[in-house]
Amino acid sequence: MLEPLAQVQIQDRSGGEASCIADNGFCPSWIVDNYDRYVDPFVQHVFLTLASVAVGFAIAFALALLAHRHRWLIAPIVQVTGIMYTLPSIAVFFLLLPLTGRGNLTAIVALVAYSLLIIFRNITAGLDNVPGETKDAGRGMGLTERQLLWRVELPLALPEIMAGLRIATTTTVGLATLAFFAGAGGLGEQIFADITFKSNVVVAGGLAVVLAAMLDGSILLAQWAVTPWMRARTG
């Protein structure tokens, strides 16, 4: 079953300073010479993360709206997505292999399964935290349930929904470093390709950290842009 690992045993240390490389050290000149080998895994990592979060959000959002109408659904949904959340992702990758084969699909299915609980719980909490009097006033003025949901409840739940997205996204960036076990590549493949070589680990790992920070920052920025009322101060 460890067959995927076989293909990552590539050690290409051409370029850069020979002595530094021999010491497995941190060699800036090697990094400069070999930078382009990280581009494709990085792009693949971004794709895995965004695709998983997008699909995860779509499913969790649909489930949350369903559970908002039919409250009894909340407990079973939390239980099922909770189980998905606790399963070790490496195990899921291997479990899925016979079903979905090696590649992006397996990785994305596993990452989506992992993100559902976080996003679902945040959307549900956001909707539940909308003040009762706000909903009462909305209904009393003649908003239908659908209008109330889209014009009042969801906008007011945005801060919590966005918070859920941020956690899900940064977690997925981290988990996607394991996606190469499913044959989906990503920065993890680079890290494990030469895990004793500092220069390699620092760049590949560093890119994953930078990616997480960038995506987190973009969601934060988006949240800032769509919730102007949160910035309104008295005075």
Added chain:
Amino acid sequence: MEAATLAFQDVTKRYAGQDEPAVDRLSLEVPAGDICVLVGPSGCGKTTAMRMVNRMIDITDGDILLDGSSVQQRKPAELRREIGYAIQQIGLFPHLTIADNIATVPKLLGWSRDRIRERVDELLALVQLDPAETRDRYPAQLSGGQRQRIGVARALAVDPPLMLMDEPFGAIDPINREKLQNEFLRLQHDIRKTIVFVTHDIDEAIKMGDRIAVLKKGGKLAQYASPAELLMYPADPFVEDFVGADRALKRLALQRVRDIDLWRPGLVRVGEPVAEARAKVADSDLPYPLLIDGDGKPLGWLSERALQGERVEQILRSGPEPIVELDDVLRDALSDLLQNEAQYGPVVDSRGEIAGVLSIEVIGHALKANPEDVPSGADALLGEA
């Protein structure tokens, strides 16, 4: 829109699993343009009764007629858009600007942008807020009193023929509440909506209501009457207890000094012949002459010694205090008298000119007046009885 009439016909609300109905065969009619206050202790079903009008709560039995047609024939969302709705917690949408909050129902009804903008500014001015300054703010940036005004403006947005108000001033501190009540009564004087107003506070009910429905536990109507009638002739011990032991005093808040027959004093100026002055006193309702200046302003009560010579001299037995105004409500005027330990005091008009004398005896007579002659709290406030 023209104010609507509202009629409860044997309206009953029963919740599953409860023996006692929340509202029990409630019947009452609210004439167009009147404020009907539903008042009672908690659990008396007053809010339930109000919420059945716009179908926020379903009617179990009986019917509610808005301008003669049953609210149960209407789609709830459409019905509610025609009925203004203001609640104690206000329920402004925190994520929308004040303008967008007020525009909620106009937008649902598909008004044009220009019409909405115009209406928003008009409403802000109506509730005494500066449109330019308020329009683009968020609810969190306003004070409680300002938010309450926005709540009222939002409820008035499409000029509904009926307004439902559930303790709209309940969460405001006493000083601002009084101010908002007065403001609202002035506003109502201009817009003349039919209003169902829920409160647990009998003083607010007396002040705001043209008609007051007192409900008791189990959602039963104990009495439906004008404020004065309620205070003078409570229908049963429950109402008597609910309006309070000071109901006679409360009635004084419904009348102004100008509404009652004042005593006529003998008015005397310095330098007037004493004989003339004595004749005036003999013709007046008081044994003492009241000295006034050239403009008719009271200076004080003359001493007997002032009338010893040929001409009236300025020798006072006491100053004119307390001076009450024609526009004072009787309760405040009585309080002035008691505070000054006086049996009576001169009454002046808005220019300060003497108009008569108010005494504790006169107030006593006013309390015996026919309730039909006693105005409502709003009329007393606006001084137009």
